[in-house]
Amino acid sequence: xxxxxxxxxxxxxxxxxxxxxxxxxxxxxxxxxxxxxxxxxxxxxxxxxxxxxxxxxxxxxxxxxxxxxxxxxxxxxxxxxxxxxxxxxxxxxxxxxxxxxxxxxxxxxxxxxxxxxxxxxxxxxxxxxxxxxxxxxxxxxxxxxxxxxxxxxxxxxxxxxxxxxx
Numbered sequence: 344x345x346x347x348x349x350x351x352x353x354x355x356x357x358x359x360x361x362x363x364x365x366x367x368x369x370x371x372x373x374x375x376x377x378x379x380x381x382x383x384x385x386x387x388x389x390x391x392x393x394x395x396x397x398x399x400x401x402x403x404x405x406x407x408x409x410x411x412x413x414x415x416x417x418x419x420x421x422x423x424x425x426x427x428x429x430x431x432x433x434x435x436x437x438x439x440x441x442x443x444x445x446x447x448x449x450x451x452x453x454x455x456x457x458x459x460x461x462x463x464x465x466x467x468x469x470x471x472x473x474x475x476x477x478x479x480x481x482x483x484x485x486x487x488x489x490x491x492x493x494x495x496x497x498x499x500x501x502x503x504x505x506x507x508x509x
Contacts, residue, residue, distance in 0.1 A: 393446035394431055397450060
């Protein structure tokens with residue numbers, strides 16, 4: 344169930360990141376770079392999560408400034424996420440495992456600060472400006488942070504299980 348207030352959002356944000364960071368710490372740097380059958384590595388997943396937090400923060404900032412908010416990014420529609428993520432992986436191709444982990448930690452810290460400096464009203468008092476839907480900034484923050492942390496952990500656990508069974 345989605346958080347509905349700042350306290351719950353911060354709690355789930357910290358809880359899911361803690362689980363993911365503990366899991367990440369167990370991943371060997373060479374294994375983190377190995378591609379799966381879809382051409383995706385654990386490093387790619389971690390770097391992707393850091394990027395999406397930055398996207399959310401950009402959406403929020405642009406909406407607050409009255410600028411056009413491009414979802415998910417300028418030149419892309421939601422039904423083009425595969426194309427967008429392929430482009431993202433290409434732009435992050437030179438990123439190594441340590442860079443990806445550092446980017447995720449930085450994104451987590453930035454999102455934590457964002458949550459802490461906003462009130463319940465800011466986060467859950469109404470739709471996020473520029474989003475053109477009913478989601479609040481808090482709901483968007485949860486999607487960009489804790490929900491993505493959970494899905495990344497699920498992917499990493501599956502990859503680690505596969506490596507032990509294969």
